[in-house]
Amino acid sequence: MSTFKAPKGTYDLTPPDSAKYLAVREALSAPLKNSGYGYIETPGFEDVALFSRGVGESTDIVSKEMYTLTTKGGSELALRPEGTASVLRAALEANLHKLGNLPVKLWYSGSYYRYERPQKGRYRHFSQVGAEAIGAEDPALDAELIILADQAYRTLGLQNFRILLNSLGDKECRPVYRDALQEFLRELDLDDDTRRRIDLNPLRVLDDKRTEVQKQLVGAPVLRDYLCDACKAYHEEVRDLLTAAGVVYEDDEKLVRGLDYYTRTTFEFVHDGLGSQSAVGGGGRYDGLSEMIGGPALPSVGWALGVDRTVLALEAEGIVLELPSSTSVFAVPLGEEARRVLFAKVTELRRAGVAADFAFGGRGLKGAMKSANRSGARFTVVAGERDLAEGVVQLKDMESGEQQAVALDVLVAEVQQKLA
Known part of the structure; x- marks a missing residue:
């Protein structure tokens, strides 16, 4: 074992569990890709002032939880504690808002860092999928994002989550x-x-x-009780659109979210199976953030959904995701000539789009077949000297146990047909 361990409050994602996290990321982002959101990626660290100005000096995130560092050149940087300020900075820097197609719709996926007291569901390094719609003040946009997050959770099979909704008013009220x-x-x-x-x-x-x-x-x-007429009307329209879409929500007048930049619509997704860390995601409208960080007026709305917490929510509901096997064919060579021939066949299968693996390390038949079993492969291809002399390999169906000789030159086509 290594003398080093993952830093306190962090975790490693290793197979086979990591496949579950990848599937969750994929499910959370799928509705966004289908709704006009383009992918954006920003650096893991930014200028400290971006967060102190945007997120707010008085927030716990900035005052207590931010990882900061001074570079050799004397710049003050911070590991990003959240995604919105970074994405907005990148959109402004690339002048995406000047391309004439507002709102600019972006989605992202990545790691974030906060110095917190570690506990289940709260880590110092965590993963989120987020979405931002920049440059339009439209209740339909707020509703769209809430509906897409709801859709993402439902495609994963989650049922015991609730949507909390509130309005924080605007600079008038x-x-x-x-x-x-x-x-x-x-x-x-x-x-x-x-x-x-x-x-x-x-x-x-x-x-x-x-x-x-x-x-x-x-x-x-x-x-x-203090909302101005414009904010009341805006909030009513968001609520009406959600209701018309069949999305159930609860009004929560105490919901403020932990960031200073929110205005008007604010929402949170909570899961009752997670104890104190019940929020699995959330977001809201942030109409003044662009000006706070030196940009033009760009009313915007967005959310971030926690990948780690979503995995915990799935576990709380006993949901096991059906993950496709990472290997369809596993090749087991017996002897040096078979190693060369089957290695070439594995390469050919992969180039044909078939997920294939190989018994590396020159182990005997018993050990190699154990590896084939563990790989989850649907078929095993076994070949020895006698098989090769006859120009065939043995193709074994790992589900039924049936085995047949298949001519070497039609192996790829045969496997493709069986898998189809």
Whole structure:
């Protein structure tokens, strides 16, 4: 065993489990590829200021959880703690918003990093699939993204998840609410850390999960009562579109999400089988973020879905994904001449699009057949000197146990036909 281990709060993905994670990523991104979203990839680290400005100085992510480093040249960088700010930065830098086709619809998949107390479902390195629709203020776009996430979860077979929905208002009505909330919070018996939040970002206090804080928040002013007519109408349309699409959601007036850039629509996907880390994904509208990071006004909306948490949700519901076998044919040579011939056949099969593997290492028949079994291959091709002298190989169906001699020159066609 190596003297090194994965850093605390991280994990390795190794076969066969890793196939499950790949399948989840594929399922989460499939509806996006089908709906006009193009793939984008950004660096694993960015300028620290991108996150402190965009995500917000007062958020836990920026104040406590960000991995930062100073380069040899003196630049301050941070490992990305979330995807939206990076994707928006990249879209602005590439002038995608000037190509005349708004909204710019993008999806991404990658690793993110936060310094947190590790527990099940909360890691310091985690994986997300995300989507952003940049440059249009349209309730149908908010609804589209929620519907696509709902579709992704349902194609995986998940049933016990809930969609929580809220509106955070906009720059017209939120300041009025903020003042009323601050006034209410200042009267409460709160610790110093939470008191500091009252001035910086009072909405984050509503997000405090501690029971003693939640008890005191009973009777706090509710954002819904402060929404301006435009925000009310916008939110009603999002709700109507979801209902018309048959997507069930719950109104949650305390839902604020942990990032400063959200405006109007905000939503979260929660799974009741995951204990305290119940959020499997979430997102919302962020109409002012582009200006915060130095770009033009570009109203936008997006979400991120956690791959790790989605896998845990599948396990909680006892769902086993049907994963295709990674190998269809496994070749077992007996003797030096057979090694050369079968290795060439394996290459030919692969070039013909058949997933094939080979008994490497020159083991005997028994050991090689064990490897063939473990590979999950549907067929095993075995050949020795006598077979080759007759110009055939033995093709064994690993499901039925039937074995037949097949002429070497038609092996590829025969296997393709059987697999079809």
